[in-house]
Amino acid sequence: MPEWEVLLSVNEISKSFPGILALDSVSLMLYAGEVHALIGANGAGKSTLVKIIAGALQPDRGSITIGGKTFRALTPLLARKVGIAAVYQEQQLVPDLTVAENVFLGKEPKTAFGRVDYRRMLAETGELIQTYGLSIQPSDTVGELPLAQRQEVAILKALKEQAKVLLLDEPTAALTGPQVTFMFRLIEQLRKQGIGILYISHHIDEILSVAQRITVLRNGKNVGTFLTQDVTKEMLVEKMVGRRIAKESSFPREPSGGVVLEVQHLAVDGGVENVSFLLREREILGLSGAAGSGCREILRSIAGLLSPRKGQIKLFGKPFRPRGTADAIQRGVFFMPEDMRKEGLVLPLPFPRNITLAKLQKVTSRGVIVPAKEIQAVQPYIASLRIVAPSLWAETRVLSGGNQRKVLLAKALFTDARIWLLEDPTQGVDVETRQEIHRLLIEARNGGRSILLFSSDLEELLTISDRIVVMHKGTLVKEVDNPAMVTAQELLSMTLGG
Amino acid sequence: MGKVFLAIFGGRNVLVLVLLVLALITGIVNPRFLTLQNALNIMLQVSVLGIVSTGATILLISGGLDLSAGSLLSLSAYIAGLVILRFQSLPLAILLAFCTSVGFGAFNGLLAATERAHPFIITLGMMTFLQGIAIAISRGSPINGMGGLYEIIGIRDFLRIPLPVFVFLTVLVIADIFLRYFPLGRYAYAIGGNQEASRLSGIRVGRVKVILYALNGVCVGIAAIVLSAILDSALPTMGSGYELRAVAATVIGGTPLFGGRGSVWRTLLGVLLLGLVSNSLNLMGVSANLQNVVLGAIMVMAVMFQGSK
Numbered sequence: 001m002p003e004w005e006v007l008l009s010v011n012e013i014s015k016s017f018p019g020i021l022a023l024d025s026v027s028l029m030l031y032a033g034e035v036h037a038l039i040g041a042n043g044a045g046k047s048t049l050v051k052i053i054a055g056a057l058q059p060d061r062g063s064i065t066i067g068g069k070t071f072r073a074l075t076p077l078l079a080r081k082v083g084i085a086a087v088y089q090e091q092q093l094v095p096d097l098t099v100a101e102n103v104f105l106g107k108e109p110k111t112a113f114g115r116v117d118y119r120r121m122l123a124e125t126g127e128l129i130q131t132y133g134l135s136i137q138p139s140d141t142v143g144e145l146p147l148a149q150r151q152e153v154a155i156l157k158a159l160k161e162q163a164k165v166l167l168l169d170e171p172t173a174a175l176t177g178p179q180v181t182f183m184f185r186l187i188e189q190l191r192k193q194g195i196g197i198l199y200i201s202h203h204i205d206e207i208l209s210v211a212q213r214i215t216v217l218r219n220g221k222n223v224g225t226f227l228t229q230d231v232t233k234e235m236l237v238e239k240m241v242g243r244r245i246a247k248e249s250s251f252p253r254e255p256s257g258g259v260v261l262e263v264q265h266l267a268v269d270g271g272v273e274n275v276s277f278l279l280r281e282r283e284i285l286g287l288s289g290a291a292g293s294g295c296r297e298i299l300r301s302i303a304g305l306l307s308p309r310k311g312q313i314k315l316f317g318k319p320f321r322p323r324g325t326a327d328a329i330q331r332g333v334f335f336m337p338e339d340m341r342k343e344g345l346v347l348p349l350p351f352p353r354n355i356t357l358a359k360l361q362k363v364t365s366r367g368v369i370v371p372a373k374e375i376q377a378v379q380p381y382i383a384s385l386r387i388v389a390p391s392l393w394a395e396t397r398v399l400s401g402g403n404q405r406k407v408l409l410a411k412a413l414f415t416d417a418r419i420w421l422l423e424d425p426t427q428g429v430d431v432e433t434r435q436e437i438h439r440l441l442i443e444a445r446n447g448g449r450s451i452l453l454f455s456s457d458l459e460e461l462l463t464i465s466d467r468i469v470v471m472h473k474g475t476l477v478k479e480v481d482n483p484a485m486v487t488a489q490e491l492l493s494m495t496l497g498g
Numbered sequence: 499m500g501k502v503f504l505a506i507f508g509g510r511n512v513l514v515l516v517l518l519v520l521a522l523i524t525g526i527v528n529p530r531f532l533t534l535q536n537a538l539n540i541m542l543q544v545s546v547l548g549i550v551s552t553g554a555t556i557l558l559i560s561g562g563l564d565l566s567a568g569s570l571l572s573l574s575a576y577i578a579g580l581v582i583l584r585f586q587s588l589p590l591a592i593l594l595a596f597c598t599s600v601g602f603g604a605f606n607g608l609l610a611a612t613e614r615a616h617p618f619i620i621t622l623g624m625m626t627f628l629q630g631i632a633i634a635i636s637r638g639s640p641i642n643g644m645g646g647l648y649e650i651i652g653i654r655d656f657l658r659i660p661l662p663v664f665v666f667l668t669v670l671v672i673a674d675i676f677l678r679y680f681p682l683g684r685y686a687y688a689i690g691g692n693q694e695a696s697r698l699s700g701i702r703v704g705r706v707k708v709i710l711y712a713l714n715g716v717c718v719g720i721a722a723i724v725l726s727a728i729l730d731s732a733l734p735t736m737g738s739g740y741e742l743r744a745v746a747a748t749v750i751g752g753t754p755l756f757g758g759r760g761s762v763w764r765t766l767l768g769v770l771l772l773g774l775v776s777n778s779l780n781l782m783g784v785s786a787n788l789q790n791v792v793l794g795a796i797m798v799m800a801v802m803f804q805g806s807k
Contacts, residue, residue, distance in 0.1 A: 305698075329700035343698055346691035348758035357688055358699040360681045369679045411699070 004031040007196040008053070008084070008165050011070075013062035015048055022048040024220040025062070030165060030196040035187060037199045037207040037228075040217035041240050041402075041430035046200050049217070050167050053198070054086035055079035066165070085158030086167040093153055095143030100125040102142050103157045128156055132186055148179045155186065166190065166197045172206060173428070176290045176456070177492060184210050202430060204233050216240055241432045254446045256466060257281030261302070261320075261419055261450065266311035268297045271474040274311070279419070279450050284441065286465030286483065287454040290495050293471040295454045299421045302452070303335030304328040315419075329358055334417035336408055338424040344408050347397040351389055352378040354396050355410045362414070381410040385440060402433035409440055420444070420451045426460060438464050458488040458495075472497040513752065513767050513800065517774060524778035531781050538659060544773035545666040546725045547743055548766065552673045553717030554744040555765045559677070560710050561690035561757030563617045564606055566624035567718050567744060571737030573632040574599040575722035579641035579732030596719040602628065603715020604708050611704035625741065629734075636734035644730055662724045669720060673762045676713075686710055690757025747772055750800045771800060 008030040015023040023045045030036050040046050051057040053064065055074035063070050066082050074084070093102050100121045101108075109117040109124075125138035134152050136145065142153055151171060158166055168187075172180045187210060191197060201207055207214060208228060215225040216239040223239055261279040266272060272294035279285050289295040300306045302313060304322030313320045315331060322328040325335065337343035345354050355378045356363050363374040375392060382389075385406045389399055396407060405425065412420055425441070426434040441464055445451055455461050461468055462483045468491070470478040478494050480486055525532040550567055557564055564570075578595035581587060606624055610617045655661060677683035685706045688696040697703050721740070726732045745755075751768030753760025775796055779789045 303698075324702070325698050326700040326702050335698060337698060342692075343694045346688045346695050346758065348691040349687060353684065353687075357684075357696070357701075360684060364681060367681070369681060369684060371679075 004034070006030070007032045007066065008198075009065045010049070010053065011063045011065060013049070013052060013059045013064070015045075015052060015057065015059050020220075022220050023052070023059070026217070026220070026222045027062075028215050028222060028225060030198055031213075032164070032194045032196050033191055034213060035191055035197045035199050035211045037201065037211035037214040038217065039201065039204065039207060039214060039236065039240060041432055044217040044240070044430075045220040046217055047169070048220075050086065050169060050198070050200060053079070053165075054084060054167055056086075080161060080163075083162060083164035084167065085161060085163035085165070086169070087151060087154045087158060087171065088169050093142050093150060093157070095141075097142060098138065099129075099136055099140050099142060099145075099153050099156070100138040102153055103128070103138075103160050105157070107160075125156070128159065132156075132189060134186075148175050148183075151183075152186070155190075159190075164195060166195055167200075168197060169200045170202070170428070171199070172201065172203065177496070180206070202428065204236055204431070207236075208233065218242055237431050240430065253442065253466070254282055256283040257448075260316055261452070262312075262314040262317075263298070263302070264312045264314070266298065266301065266313065267309045268294070268301050268306055269309055270294075270297050270306075272297045272301075272308075273474045275471070275474075275476045276311075277469050277476065277479070279452055281418075281450055282445055282448055283466045284445050284451045284453055284464055286461040286468035286480075287452060287471065288458065288461050288468055288491060288495050289454075289471030292473065293495065294474040295471050296423065298471075299335065299423060299452065299454055302328075302333065303421050304333075305335070329415060329417065332416070332418040333421065334358070334412050334415050334419070335421040336412055336423060336425060338427055340404055340408050345396050345404060348395055350393050351387070351396040351399060351403075351407050352382070352392055354407050355381055355414050358411055359415045378410070378414075381413060385410050385413075386436065402429040405429050405433065405437060406440075409437065413444065418449060420449060422451060422453045422455075424455050424457070425453070426455075426457065434460075458491045462486060462488060462491060470494045513750070513771065516800070517767065517771055520771075520774055520778060524774075524781060528781045531778065534658075536777070536781075538663065540770070540773045540777045541663045541666075542660045542728075543777065544769045545660075545662040546721050546728070547740065547747060547772070548666040548769045549669050549717050549721040549724065550740045551744040551747045551765050551769050552669050552762050553714035554741075555748045555751075555753055555760060555762050556673060556677065556686060556710055556717075557617075557714050558745070558748055558753050558755060559690050559757055559760045560686035560707065561693065562607075562610060562707065562710060562714075563621060563745070564603075564711065564714050565618065565621040565741045566602070566606060566628050567621075567714065568737040568739055568741040569625045569628035569632065570599055570602050570715070570718045571722045571725065571740055572734055573602075573628050574719050575726040575732045575736060576632050576636055576641070576734050578723065579644060579726060580635070582644055583641055592723060595722055596716070599719030599722060600712050600715040603718065604712040606715075607708035607711025610711060611707045629738065632734040638734065640731050640733040642731045644726055644732065662728060665720060665724055669717060670762050670766060673717075677762065682706060682709060687758060690759075692758070743772065746797050750797060768800075771796070 006029050010026065010028050012025045012027050013023055014025050026049060038046050038049065048057060052059050055076040055078055058073040063072055064074060066084065094105065103125050104121050109120045111117045122138045129136060129138065136149050136152055142150060172183055175183060187197060199207070199211055211228050213225055213227055214231065214236065216223050216236060218240060258281055259278050260281050264276050266275045271292065275298060287295045287298065297306060301308045304324050304327050320331065322331065328335065341347065346357065352375065356374055360369065363369060363377050387403050387406045387410065389403065396404060399407065426437050429437065441451060453461070453465060465483050468480040468483050469476055470480065472495060477497065530536060550571065554564065554567065574595040577598050578591040581591040581594050606621055609620045656664060677686065685696065685701050688701060689703055689706060693703060725736060729736065747768035748765045749755055750771060751764035753764055772793070775793055776789060779792060784792065
């Protein structure tokens with residue numbers, strides 16, 4: 001092992017928010033040339049710690065040492081000055097400017113006349129792009145780039161600012177297979193240059209292949225920093241949740257029933273051609289496909305959000321052409337979007353009101369909401385989904401990501417819809433919550449519901465689906481009748497058209 | 499008592515404190531301030547603003563906004579005045595006033611529901627449009643002497659409380675019940691908090707918006723009748739400025755500009771603060787121009803301290 005040079009050291013940082021101690025005397029060191037993974041369940045304090053290092057939050061106690069200087073607290077500006085760059089999922093890039101303009105923002109080179117030297121900006125950005133073998137052009141408009149490439153711009157910008165410490169928060173969340181590989185290559189390159197990378201992710205497999213060291217946070221405490229070669233996935237999960245968790249393949253299942261939804265020769269603008277499949281009662285039908293495969297369009301046309309160009313959808317044997325979501329919900333079809341903060345939940349509402357929102361009629365009497373009835377009606381859902389919240393009046397906004405997901409599920413349950421259309425229902429939740437959601441989905445299935453599940457998480461599809469249909473570039477390429485016999489690699493190659 | 503207070507006003511005690519301190523200081527400087535008569539006077543002065551603000555609160559909660567409320571108030575009041583002048587029919591006057599305010603209110607809602615432009619711009623245009631109509635049909639001249647029921651609303655009181663104050667408090671209570679217990683009220687919060695999620699929850703967003711803007715029109719119509727009753731006349735520009743003061747009062751009360759939260763009780767506090775300040779300044783003999791300076795400064799400070807995020 002080479003001599004490790006400490007780039008950044010976090011010294012006994014504590015931070016509390018009203019009612020919770022988010023970080024409890026956490027320390028960690030980041031070396032030059034290492035990828036240091038930070039893992040933990042939802043609410044373990046990862047985001048808080050990253051925000052403190054990036055200067056977006058001020059700690060209550062403790063300090064941060066970087067470049068030989070110790071700071072009680074950083075500000076975003078100070079953090080950048082000392083060489084810390086944060087690449088969040090929602091990056092602070094200016095969408096209307098080009099890649100080069102973003103990379104040089106605030107530090108534009110000037111010509112002799114004091115004007116911005118665009119030629120030099122483009123040339124230097126081009127060099128940087130080439131050095132790292134990226135696929136973007138200096139003159140691309142950032143807002144028009146896909147999320148994956150916007151992330152590359154953010155990293156370039158950090159490099160341009162001579163960042164020594166790079167904070168990556170879920171950098172692969174929006175990426176598909178080959179893009180993930182590419183991102184890992186880029187990270188490896190940066191690491192070899194001596195940059196220290198703090199890598200936050202929920203994907204333990206990913207972490208095991210990319211990180212040299214791993215720090216586990218649990219309930220705001222550092223429960224250990226490990227060398228990657230010394231740990232296994234199971235050990236890490238155990239550290240994260242503080243106990244062993246059961247293997248999930250053991251969920252019991254009732255047999256499926258008759259056909260409830262028939263999709264026949266469906267074609268949708270935006271790339272779905274001649275797709276047909278069936279969904280049965282008590283069945284989880286997995287929908288697998290890469291970005292652009294048309295899976296999302298299929299879900300959205302059944303939900304009444306897109307109108308199909310051709311083909312027919314039959315619900316319980318009758319033609320089904322919903323005009324809008326209100327229509328679909330009335331007919332017993334409920335759609336749960338992936339982006340719950342943007343499309344799924346009303347964040348300023350107290351969370352019980354999100355549960356009842358799609359079926360308010362259930363808690364009214366002669367058209368008037370009865371608050372006591374509403375509270376009573378949501379209690380069983382809160383209990384059975386184990387939703388944790390400070391109070392029944394808590395705004396949905398303050399709940400952790402995993403609990404927000406559960407609120408969304410409770411909302412689906414509350415509508416009594418027979419058919420659920422789900423889009424990545426476990427995105428961004430921790431291992432334990434993920435399992436809990438899987439258990440709930442299978443319970444809902446056994447209870448007589450039919451679930452059409454689109455997920456970009458192949459393991460998830462393979463564990464909980466009864467069947468899987470595979471989409472590639474808008475057409476259905478394969479039906480998998482026995483997911484238990486298929487590996488994630490095989491499924492991946494099917495979605496890639498293999 | 500404290501608990502009830504907290505429940506109603508959502509813990510926004512800063513504003514209540516400011517109100518009390520302000521009242522105390524003015525009371526010490528001028529003992530006339532602390533009389534019942536003066537308190538009723540303040541309530542009477544804010545009643546019209548309060549009614550317009552109640553409508554504005556409902557819209558703001560739903561992420562909407564109506565800058566044409568002032569012009570619409572003028573137009574509705576003037577049309578009622580014209581009807582009284584020509585036909586001497588009070589019911590017809592009130593009916594037409596409401597047709598105007600609710601009709602244009604719903605029209606604002608229809609435009610807003612198309613999602614083609616922000617309600618700020620839409621209703622800004624409507625503000626000029628409606629003001630133009632009011633001035634055109636009046637040719638600039640006021641109508642004096644409304645008579646009939648107007649005199650009753652404007653002059654009479656009940657248990658020494660002026661009727662406009664009763665009207666204001668009734669509107670407030672009804673709006674509160676609407677927001678708390680009616681699905682439409684709930685949808686107002688939902689749409690203001692997240693329009694996309696509301697749509698995906700099966701709420702017919704466009705339809706709800708039209709109704710909410712129409713309800714705002716109802717408030718404007720009531721305010722038009724009350725104001726011309728108090729003034730016993732109808733002027734083609736009598737409502738101008740109400741739209742902005744209503745938004746100011748609502749935001750000062752603590753209902754954020756961007757929707758999803760808020761209540762009409764907070765707006766009551768905001769309206770009272772504005773009324774109290776101008777009343778205190780009057781009693782202290784501050785000139786009208788200087789009053790505006792103070793009032794503006796207090797608005798800014800109040801909003802900053804509210805920290806309405």
